[in-house]
Amino acid sequence: MTEASKTASASRGGFPDVRPVEDAPPELGRFVAALHRLQDLTVSTRPDPALWAAAAEHVESAGALLDGHQVSEVEAVAGRVLSLPGLGHPLLPPWTITSAGPDGVTMAGHFTQSHVGGNQAVHGGMIPLLYDWLCGMVVTCAEIRPTRTAYLHVDYRKITPIDEPLTAHGRVSELDGRKAFVTATMTAADGTVLTEANGLMVRLLPHQP
Template identity: 50%
Template sequence: MTDDPHLTDPDYDRHGGFPDYERAEPGPGFGRFLTAMRRAQDLAVSADPDSDTWDRAADQVENLVALLDPFAAAEGVGPANRVPSLPGAGSLLMPPYTDVRLNPEGVDLTVRFSRFHVGGNSAVHGGVLPLLFDSVFGMVIHAVGRPISRTGFLHVDYRKVTPIDTDLTARGWMREAQGRKAFVNAELRDPDDNLLAEAHGLMIQLLAGQP
């Protein structure tokens, strides 16, 4: 774009209420909390204790909910998704990506899936990969200097089984830009450079005031 969008839309950066995800510094306790929660997610889908242990676990989780419930905050206020130094930027929703490397062409990052992400037979659930690729697409938009955009469509081709407990590399780049539209690509590879999955999609720049 050649014109400064702030001249016609003073609220451009928020687009009528889009959260401003400024970097958060919640302290080391939040990192410990996320690590424990990710392990708890793994155990929630893999543990097989006796009934009494499930009751005790439920008691502890309910106590945790009671502890945090008074501090519920609006989107963009809590530290989740605002701590780049933590896996998944500090969001349990995001696959635990790390080592994000932005460049003028796009982004590279490392991701390691765990038992929580299994769909069956120790393979990552197919529905998890679009979530990863959608996150990569957003990073590409930021890396290449495009305005805030939302996903218009996302298509995934699955080439090989995606393993858990393995450091994988995801890469994303912009293929073409046409006005408000940015056509983006991404791929996921294993340590032997085998292509596990690839995606292409459309990111559309938000209009003035559009959330």
């Protein structure tokens, strides 16, 4: 272990110092977009049973191509690319950070068929996932890191639709020692507030993972 890594480990309690990737391969965006398309089709189609087996073989082949190339959390690319929807992470909704700074973070994007909870409305559990990501970005841009989510409360004001442009904004509303309180909203294109959230992010002590 280098002296620099020893210092980082001592100050961060072993929490990995994961930074954005600037030189991500362009093929990653194509791959993640294909995965999102696959997820949408998985929950919205009813093909001949034989097609499920054929499709499974293709997915298994893709897994076999990538298997054996695993790296550490700080070396992996997916989930760290600010320019890609969902940071290039296949499980995050395809949203993009449009502005970010110490005063707050704004994201724009949409939800798709794979996020439906029923009757073409976004599943209630998908929305806290987006807000947790947003809260993490808010405290990171405010240079409050590393943190863990202590709580996240979401108020559902209206049905959140799929395949429609949405915007979310979050900011630090209060600081109290290691505690960073974050407030956030999600709005439709016409400005209608769909959901609101407030969360508590707690800065880790040096010994906390």
